[in-house]
Structures are given as structure tokens and as C-alpha cells.
Amino acid sequence: MSKATGAGAGTTLYSLFFFAFLFGPLIIMVVTAFNSSSFPRITPWECFTTDWFSVLVNNARLMGGLGTSVIIGAGVVVCAVPIGLAGAMALSELPPRLRAALYTVLITPILIPGVVLGISTIVFWGIVGRAFGEEYASTFYNGIFLTLIGQITFISAYAMLVFSARLQRFDPTLTEAALDLGATPGQCFRKILLPFLKPAIGSAAFLTLLASFENYNTTVFTILSDSTFTTALASKVRLGTDPSLSALAVIIIGLTLIGAMVHEARTRRQALLRSGKPQLSPLYANPVTRVMTHPAGIAIMLIALAGLLVYLGSRHDASACKAGILQQKRAVQEQLLEEQRARIRKLREKAGPATTDAPATNNPSPFGGAFKPGMLAPKEETAPANPSPFGGAFKPNALKPKE
Amino acid sequence: MTKDVVLDHVSVRFGSYTAVDNAYLTIKGGEFFSFLGPSGCGKTTLLRCVSGFVDPTEGRVLIGGKDMANVGPNKRPTALIFQNLALFPLMSVADNIAFPLEVRGISKRERRRRADELLDMIALPGVGDKKVHELSGGQRQRVAIARALAVEPDILLLDEPLSALDLKLRHHMRSELRAIQQRVGLTFIYITHDQGEALTMSDRVAVMNAGVIEQIGDPESVYDRPKTPFVASFVGETNRIAGKIIGQSGQIATIDTALGRLKGKAAGGRTYKPGDDCLLFIRPEKFGLAGDGAKAGTSDNAIVARCVKEEFEGSARQIFLEAGGVDLRAALVNSGEGSRRLSTDEVATFGFAPTSATVLPADQSGG
Numbered sequence: 001m002s003k004a005t006g007a008g009a010g011t012t013l014y015s016l017f018f019f020a021f022l023f024g025p026l027i028i029m030v031v032t033a034f035n036s037s038s039f040p041r042i043t044p045w046e047c048f049t050t051d052w053f054s055v056l057v058n059n060a061r062l063m064g065g066l067g068t069s070v071i072i073g074a075g076v077v078v079c080a081v082p083i084g085l086a087g088a089m090a091l092s093e094l095p096p097r098l099r100a101a102l103y104t105v106l107i108t109p110i111l112i113p114g115v116v117l118g119i120s121t122i123v124f125w126g127i128v129g130r131a132f133g134e135e136y137a138s139t140f141y142n143g144i145f146l147t148l149i150g151q152i153t154f155i156s157a158y159a160m161l162v163f164s165a166r167l168q169r170f171d172p173t174l175t176e177a178a179l180d181l182g183a184t185p186g187q188c189f190r191k192i193l194l195p196f197l198k199p200a201i202g203s204a205a206f207l208t209l210l211a212s213f214e215n216y217n218t219t220v221f222t223i224l225s226d227s228t229f230t231t232a233l234a235s236k237v238r239l240g241t242d243p244s245l246s247a248l249a250v251i252i253i254g255l256t257l258i259g260a261m262v263h264e265a266r267t268r269r270q271a272l273l274r275s276g277k278p279q280l281s282p283l284y285a286n287p288v289t290r291v292m293t294h295p296a297g298i299a300i301m302l303i304a305l306a307g308l309l310v311y312l313g314s315r316h317d318a319s320a321c322k323a324g325i326l327q328q329k330r331a332v333q334e335q336l337l338e339e340q341r342a343r344i345r346k347l348r349e350k351a352g353p354a355t356t357d358a359p360a361t362n363n364p365s366p367f368g369g370a371f372k373p374g375m376l377a378p379k380e381e382t383a384p385a386n387p388s389p390f391g392g393a394f395k396p397n398a399l400k401p402k403e
Numbered sequence: 404m405t406k407d408v409v410l411d412h413v414s415v416r417f418g419s420y421t422a423v424d425n426a427y428l429t430i431k432g433g434e435f436f437s438f439l440g441p442s443g444c445g446k447t448t449l450l451r452c453v454s455g456f457v458d459p460t461e462g463r464v465l466i467g468g469k470d471m472a473n474v475g476p477n478k479r480p481t482a483l484i485f486q487n488l489a490l491f492p493l494m495s496v497a498d499n500i501a502f503p504l505e506v507r508g509i510s511k512r513e514r515r516r517r518a519d520e521l522l523d524m525i526a527l528p529g530v531g532d533k534k535v536h537e538l539s540g541g542q543r544q545r546v547a548i549a550r551a552l553a554v555e556p557d558i559l560l561l562d563e564p565l566s567a568l569d570l571k572l573r574h575h576m577r578s579e580l581r582a583i584q585q586r587v588g589l590t591f592i593y594i595t596h597d598q599g600e601a602l603t604m605s606d607r608v609a610v611m612n613a614g615v616i617e618q619i620g621d622p623e624s625v626y627d628r629p630k631t632p633f634v635a636s637f638v639g640e641t642n643r644i645a646g647k648i649i650g651q652s653g654q655i656a657t658i659d660t661a662l663g664r665l666k667g668k669a670a671g672g673r674t675y676k677p678g679d680d681c682l683l684f685i686r687p688e689k690f691g692l693a694g695d696g697a698k699a700g701t702s703d704n705a706i707v708a709r710c711v712k713e714e715f716e717g718s719a720r721q722i723f724l725e726a727g728g729v730d731l732r733a734a735l736v737n738s739g740e741g742s743r744r745l746s747t748d749e750v751a752t753f754g755f756a757p758t759s760a761t762v763l764p765a766d767q768s769g770g
């Protein structure tokens with residue numbers, strides 16, 4: 001960096017803040033996953049533990065939700081990608097005015113709030129179910145089916161956007177050339193258009209899978225009594241959070257990092273091969289480093305590393321440390337109790353022997369007796385003469401002209 | 404093997420716009436036939452009619468005597484070479500060439516053999532495994548031709564295939580295309596706006612303007628005996644002089660112009676009445692300069708003109724003239740020593756043979 005690009009203390013500071021803002025929460029979350037404190041926090045640091053991972057894995061509701069999410073995600077990918085592709089192809093074939101109209105129609109599900117989509121999905125399929133005279137146990141009232149349908153309605157539109165972006169760069173004369181050379185329209189699609197769309201199919205599948213997996217506001221309605229991973233997670237957080245969620249975050253971040261690194265290795269390797277002279281690269285020339293920089297090699301290494309960490313983590317036993325901490329906590333508690341007892345004793349001594357009506361002054365309730373019957377009842381003498389906020393305007397005869 | 408292409412009163416309309424108006428012609432089997440015209444004249448539409456991407460609004464397209472209505476582009480014995488070539492970017496060169504064989508279900512080894520054969524034919528052996536983007540413009544051009552030939556078509560359609568190449572390559576590919584055509588003996592239908600391409604390569608040329616075929620003929624007759632003012636001015640350089648008919652004796656019409664009385668050939672055996680408005684077209688190279696000695700018989704049509712500018716082009720000199728308020732252009736062949744040079748503002752007498760000038764009626768559109 002040179003002076004001209006604005007390098008300096010200000011820029012450095014700004015960059016630091018920027019990255020702290022981006023990654024700070026993630027780092028803290030990762031650290032809390034290994035603290036034995038039963039509330040996710042860094043300070044006070046208690047014990048290094050991997051127990052939260054087993055707590056996470058042993059949470060039946062969460063793991064059941066994960067299974068449901070995977071099923072729904074796979075279903076959504078299988079349905080939404082072809083639907084999106086069909087929509088994008090229809091868009092590219094239409095004359096401009098019709099295209100604008102169809103585009104609006106297809107994009108609407110993204111603009112409609114997910115809550116509305118969720119509710120309308122249940123209502124609509126409920127009506128359809130009733131029209132067929134189906135029972136409540138039938139498909140039309142099945143949470144997985146409804147979630148699948150509900151998510152496909154708007155996730156296909158995401159897939160469509162991905163495909164139409166790619167299709168805009170497609171040269172339609174290629175299809176004409178293929179037809180002219182004797183290909184049937186089906187062969188044109190399979191041999192010319194699909195290979196061109198291959199990268200877009202990959203990104204559309206990934207995008208739809210993520211969109212399905214992380215969706216909450218539509219799913220929370222359509223899943224009915226069932227639960228997906230996201231809804232299970234949300235209900236868990238509502239009841240109070242523990243570091244097993246941080247452990248989950250660690251797993252997700254780890255998977256993302258592995259995926260990103262493998263993808264990066266693949267991109268670099270392709271760029272190297274495209275340059276036409278891979279032999280010139282020292283990493284490619286050496287057979288060992290060539291295997292090591294191959295995306296599959298990197299994937300294997302990273303997965304092995306992750307497996308090793310999991311194995312080491314599972315062997316780690318924090319019970320001794322935890323017992324120590326427990327002991328410490330007990331001691332602190334003991335000490336606090338002792339102090340309180342001493343304080344009470346002192347108070348008693350001060351008050352002297354006239355302590356027969358002690359319950360009134362020495363109330364043990366931490367809520368100041370708020371739950372004592374009659375405690376919160378309004379006192380009669382302070383009650384306003386007229387309780388109406390409208391000054392009695394609605395009292396009969398109040399607006400009648402005075403005689 | 405070779406099949407005639409007949410355009411039987413073909414018209415193509417897009418809404419109220421007429422792209423092709425009543426085209427009627429026969430292209431003989433084995434012929435190199437060009438459609439020449441400015442962009443937007445409907446020549447590409449006509450080509451797409453033959454290849455099957457556009458259906459004629461009226462009329463029929465017949466190939467080898469068979470009506471092509473309801474025959475899709477993939478079922479016609481034609482192969483089209485697109486203006487942008489439309490090579491498949493994701494396939495190797497060999498896969499591109501073998502694509503027509505692949506969709507016909509021919510085995511992989513046979514495909515490869517045919518592709519290598521065709522690569523040999525276009526003088527590009529050994530590039531089969533390269534990607535299309537690794538080839539140069541001229542090589543891609545030849546690959547596109549090889550791919551079209553792999554179909555074993557009866558008719559090869561070429562839509563301005565040379566327009567993306569640089570000048571030198573374009574000249575080279577002209578003779579290359581002509582050589583390929585003569586080697587394989589196919590019917591070539593060639594679309595271009597470049598009269599040089601049309602004239603050098605074709606057996607016959609159809610000149611199109613605004614959807615109408617104005618003239619069909621071999622290159623010489625189109626150049627030397629234009630039938631309409633448009634053809635006269637579009638094909639090659641020409642001078643255009645407006646005038647009125649005075650009289651006609653046989654083929655030679657005498658007209659009164661701003662440059663005086665001039666004589667020219669009445670094109671297409673037309674007879675004019677005295678007083679008819681007409682146009683006289685004379686090519687720059689048909690002018691002779693009096694006293695130059697290079698051209699005899701220039702006394703018939705004598706034009707006294709002032710030299711505005713002279714440009715030396717090596718083989719010829721382009722002389723820009725002004726006479727009677729009309730700008731003219733003459734091209735004098737560089738015949739070496741002794742040829743007369745003109746200086747700016749020098750007045751000289753130019754002449755041309757009446758048979759080398761064309762007289763056309765002025766009421767026709769175009770020009």
C-alpha cells in the first residue's frame with residue numbers, strides 16, 4: 001500500500017474495527033463453546049471442556065429437527081432447481097413486455113413476507129384437503145409436506161434469479177447452430193444449454209439448500225407440530241440458551257471453512273490448468289505438492305484434521321476441573337451464607353428483645369412480599385374518583401346539554 | 404447429389420414491416436451464389452428462410468424440388484455458418500466438428516476419425532484437442548466450415564462469415580472459401596454487404612435493397628450492366644449524372660446534362676422518349692484523359708473539368724473533378740512514364756466511351 005491509497009493509522013484502525021465487527025461475535029461464540037460455564041460466556045473462565053458437543057448431539061429434539069431439515073432441504077433442491085430453470089428459460093424466450101410481466105409474477109414470492117406465505121400455505125392446503133375430504137392425518141396436514149411446498153414457492157424464485165443471470169450471457173445462436181447441425185431440441189438442451197448452465201446449477205442447488213435450511217418464518221407455520229433444525233433451535237433459545245449452541249456454531253464454522261478452502265483450491269487449480277502451462281508452477285511440477293494442492297487432497301487433509309480434533313476432544317475429560325470449580329463455588333456460597341447469617345445476627349442484636357413481630361420486618365421473601373395476598377391491590381383511598389381515561393365522556397348523559 | 408434451391412415468390416413480413424418482398428429465383432446445384440446488399444436489406448432473413456429459422460409469410464422454399472414448409476432446421480439438407488461462427492465454447496475443436504455426427508448417434512471412434520479428416524481438409528491437422536478460444540480468428544473460421552461440412556449438407560449457407568476478420572485474412576479466406584467450394588462441389592449461398600467478396604467469389608450475385616431483389620446476374624453483368632440506379636451505385640464506385648433524354652438511336656441514348664450533351668447505353672434494351680428524366684452512370688475507371696494517350700476514343704463524350712484533388716494509390720490515380728457544379732471522380736491507371744499528371748485547379752478534358760456508360764430512368768427508387 002502506498003500513501004496514495006490512503007494507508008495510515010486511520011485506515012489500519014478502521015480495518016481493525018471492520019474485521020472485529022465482522023468476526024468478533026464468531027470468535028467469542030467459538031470460545032464460549034469450550035467454557036464449562038453453563039451460560040455461554042468467556043469470563044469468568046472455568047474449565048476447558050468439550051462436553052457441550054455431547055450435550056448438543058444428545059439433544060433429541062435438535063437432532064430430530066436436523067433430520068427433518070435435511071429431508072426438506074433435499075426435497076426443496078430437487079424441486080426448486082428445475083422449477084427455477086424452467087422459469088428462467090421461459091423468461092429468456094419471451095418478448096420484452098411479456099417478460100417484464102412474468103418476471104414480476106415470478107419474483108413476487110420473494111417480496112411477500114415469509115409469515116404470509118407460511119400462513120397462506122396452511123390455509124390453502126387445508127382447504128384443498130377438506131375439498132378432498134381428507135383426514136387430519138393425511139398429507140395435506142403433514143408438516144414436512146407443507147413446509148416443502150411453502151418453501152418451494154419462494155425458493156424457486158431464488159433459483160430462477162441465479163439461472164436468468166447466467167442465461168443472459170448465453171448466446172442463442174449456439175442453440176440455432178446446434179439445431180442447424182441436426183440436433184433435436186432435446187439434444188440442444190442436454191448438450192449445449194445444460195453444460196453451459198452447469199456452474200449455475202451448482203450455485204442454485206447450494207443456494208436453495210441453504211435457503212431451505214435456514215428458513216424460519218415460513219417454516220415455523222408450515223411445520224405444524226413437527227420441528228426442523230431452525231425451529232427447534234429457536235424454541236431452545238426461547239427457553240434459555242446454553243453453550244451447546246456455541247458448539248453447534250463451531251461445527252458449522254468448521255464445515256464452512258473446509259468447504260471454502262477446498263473450493264479455493266479447486267479454483268486455483270483450474271486457473272492454473274487454464275493458463276496452459278501448469279508445468280511452470282513449482283507446486284504443480286513436484287508430484288507431492290501437486291497431490292497436496294489438489295482439491296481432493298486438501299479435502300482429505302482437512303477432514304483428517306477435523307477427525308483428529310474430534311477424537312482428541314472426545315478423549316478430553318474435564319470432570320476433575322469441573323469438580324474443583326464446583327467445590328470453589330460451594331465454598332463461595334458457604335461463605336456468603338455465613339456472612340448473611342452474621343448480618344442477621346447483628347440486626348437481631350440491634351433490635352433487642354422486642355422482636356416478636358419479626359415476620360413483618362424480617363421478611364425472607366426476595367420479592368419484598370409482592371406475592372402476599374392483597375399486597376398489590378389498589379389502596380382504596382388513593383383510587384381516582386373517575387377511573388375512565390376519557391374523563392367520563394362516555395357516561396350516559398354526560399354530553400347532554402345542561403338544563 | 405447437388406440440389407437446386409428455389410425461392411418461389413417468398414415474402415417475409417414481421418408485423419407491418421416487410422423484410423423480404425416477393426423473392427423469386429433459382430439457385431442451381433453446385434453454384435456459388437451471393438446475396439449482396441446493405442445491412443437491413445433482408446438478405447439474412449432470406450438466408451434464415453432457406454435454413455429454416457424463419458418461415459416465409461408467403462411463398463415456398465424448395466430444396467431439390469421438395470417443399471420445405473414444416474421441415475425444421477435440423478431436418479433440412481442445409482448447414483449454416485453464422486456471422487459469429489457460433490462454435491461451442493465448452494467443447495474441444497474435434498468435438499465441435501463431430502457434433503453433427505454425435506447427434507446422429509455415430510460411434511465415438513468414427514466421429515474422431517471424421518473430425519481428423521475434416522481438420523486435414525481445412526489444413527489444421529492436430530488442433531482437435533484444443534479449445535475453441537485457443538484458435539485464431541482465421542482458424543476458427545475454418546473450424547466452423549469443417550463443422551458445417553461434417554453434416555454433409557447439400558447446401559452451405561454463409562452469413563457474412565468474414566466480417567469479423569481483418570482485411571488481410573479476409574482476402575486470404577476469400578480464395579480459401581472459393582477453393583473449398585470447388586473442392587467439395589457444394590452449393591454455397593453467401594450473404595455479404597461487401598461487394599468485393601461477392602464479385603470475386605460468386606458464380607452469380609443477387610443484389611438486394613429494402614427486401615427487393617434488384618438484379619441477378621454474374622459478377623460482370625452486375626458490375627457493367629446494372630439494371631437499376633441502386634445496383635449501379637451500390638456495386639462499385641460510380642459517377643451519377645442527372646439529365647433529360649434528347650434522343651435515342653439503337654442502344655445509345657443522348658441526354659442533356661449540366662455537363663453538356665452526353666451519350667450512354669440505354670440499359671436492358673429500354674426505349675426512352677425525348678424529355679424523359681434519366682440518370683447516367685459512369686465508373687471512374689472508364690474515364691480517359693485527353694492528351695494522355697492511354698485511352699483512345701474519348702472524343703465522343705467530352706467533359707471539361709477542373710481538378711480538385713489527386714490521390715496516388717500506386718496502381719491508379721484517383722482524380723476528384725468538378726464540372727458544371729457536379730462532383731466527379733476518375734481513376735486513371737498508372738501506366739508508368741509519359742502518363743499525364745494534373746495539378747490542382749488545372750482544367751482538362753475527360754472523355755468516356757458511350758458503351759461504358761449506363762443510362763437508367765430517374766423515376767426508379769434507390770440510388
